[in-house]
Amino acid sequence: MAGGTEDIEALIDIMARLPGLGPRSARRAVLHLIKKRALLMHPLAKAMTHVAATARECLTCGNIGIADTCAICANFERGNGQICVVEDVADLWALERGRAFQGRYHVLGGTLSALDDVGPDDLRIPKLLDRIRTDGITEVILALNATVDGQTTAHYIAGELEGSGVTVSSLAQGVPVGGELDYLDDGTISAALRARKSF
Numbered sequence: 001m002a003g004g005t006e007d008i009e010a011l012i013d014i015m016a017r018l019p020g021l022g023p024r025s026a027r028r029a030v031l032h033l034i035k036k037r038a039l040l041m042h043p044l045a046k047a048m049t050h051v052a053a054t055a056r057e058c059l060t061c062g063n064i065g066i067a068d069t070c071a072i073c074a075n076f077e078r079g080n081g082q083i084c085v086v087e088d089v090a091d092l093w094a095l096e097r098g099r100a101f102q103g104r105y106h107v108l109g110g111t112l113s114a115l116d117d118v119g120p121d122d123l124r125i126p127k128l129l130d131r132i133r134t135d136g137i138t139e140v141i142l143a144l145n146a147t148v149d150g151q152t153t154a155h156y157i158a159g160e161l162e163g164s165g166v167t168v169s170s171l172a173q174g175v176p177v178g179g180e181l182d183y184l185d186d187g188t189i190s191a192a193l194r195a196r197k198s199f
Helices: 006-015 023-035 037-054 089-098 125-134 148-161 186-194
Strands: 082-086 104-107 139-142 167-170
Touching: 006 023, 023 037, 082 089, 082 125, 089 104, 089 186, 104 125, 125 148, 139 148, 148 167
Parallel strands: 082 104, 082 139, 139 167
Antiparallel strands: none
16 A cells, blocks of 8 residues: 555554455445545544443343443343343344344353353353343243354253253244354244244
């Protein structure tokens, strides 16, 4: 890149670290932002500064919001005894877009993986088990991605809940093997949630 543009190059390098963006896509995005500085770049910078200062993880479920307790956990009407377990916040938001689920969520923050040395204590599994014991949970819906690690995690949680009297179900039709919730359309997610089956 021509001299005197180190700041622009640094921005491109940061953008290239985002999921779905490589160096070329990041370069195009940065050039577009610069060309549309007043319309896009300044509002984006302001919004990012605000979110960086205010965003926090819900202490109960792991969702992202602007308070220690997210709006879903704070909504008493959603305390219906159902808890939907997801891998990450993107999956929670995907399920919320479908508007088919009216219970509460629990974000694990990943999946069990022997290869990556990720065990139950590295995730929010102990917190989930505590919530199930103390929050009057009657059904746990395992909405984990249909990957090997996702299914391993689902089997582990189901095993931990065996004999507890809590119904354990998983998403059914519409979620392809190897598929990830964040990439599915709202109708597919709604159908899968409605047709959940015993795990």
